Amino acid sequence: MRWPKLRELKEALTAVFSPRFTTRFPDVPCKVPERYRGKPEFDLDECIGCGACVNVCPAPNCLTTHDDLEADKPVRRITCDASACIFCGNCQQYCTTEKGIKLSNQWDLATMDKKENITTHEFELQLCEKCGAVIGTKKHLIWLYEKLGPLAYTNPSLLLAKSEQLTTQPPESSPAKEPGKPPKTRDFMKILCPKCKCELNISL
Numbered sequence: 001m002r003w004p005k006l007r008e009l010k011e012a013l014t015a016v017f018s019p020r021f022t023t024r025f026p027d028v029p030c031k032v033p034e035r036y037r038g039k040p041e042f043d044l045d046e047c048i049g050c051g052a053c054v055n056v057c058p059a060p061n062c063l064t065t066h067d068d069l070e071a072d073k074p075v076r077r078i079t080c081d082a083s084a085c086i087f088c089g090n091c092q093q094y095c096t097t098e099k100g101i102k103l104s105n106q107w108d109l110a111t112m113d114k115k116e117n118i119t120t121h122e123f124e125l126q127l128c129e130k131c132g133a134v135i136g137t138k139k140h141l142i143w144l145y146e147k148l149g150p151l152a153y154t155n156p157s158l159l160l161a162k163s164e165q166l167t168t169q170p171p172e173s174s175p176a177k178e179p180g181k182p183p184k185t186r187d188f189m190k191i192l193c194p195k196c197k198c199e200l201n202i203s204l
């Protein structure tokens, strides 16, 4: 029999009497570092549904957006599939409000059903009251109004979006009532897309 060398014997004895090196997971929950990048999570109080995070997400099918114009109230759906996330942090870094999405410390995403990792959030859309084109989400317009402060008074669309009064207009003045027709002076106090607003300004 070959006897162990003294160094190996010392290492073995040290290991036996040292504290455990590995964690006790899953008996004890695994603690991750403070800046760990885990599952992206939306903060719906801060997210305005602008979709900027979708544009900067490099992972295919991770963050996606769809504007549903067929619903009773047109909505934008932003979907996050955490199974496809590569935890690059782009969404958090480039979020318009800087607080709309954050990489949480939730790392345990193993599941038998991938749908459990998919979350979808809806945001009401604002359509152009002249041509029916999508302008953005109502939350986004209101956020812009609040961000601009007094400067927002140069933009009637933002004022109207903020008031929310004219966003519940009766059907006879529905957004797509006069698509294709050039905007007239009476359209000035309507929520308009950039194209209609430009045409209106030229015609004034």
Ligand code: SF4
Residues within 6 Å of the ligand: 040, 056, 057, 058, 059, 062, 063, 084, 085, 086, 087, 088, 089, 090, 091, 092, 103
């Ligand atoms: S961390 Fe990167 S891959 Fe994951 S959702 Fe954000 S942008 Fe997409």
Ligand code: SF4
Residues within 6 Å of the ligand: 042, 046, 047, 048, 049, 050, 051, 052, 053, 054, 078, 094, 095, 096, 097, 098, 099, 100, 101
């Ligand atoms: S960029 Fe920020 S505010 Fe815009 S949709 Fe993404 S999380 Fe929400």
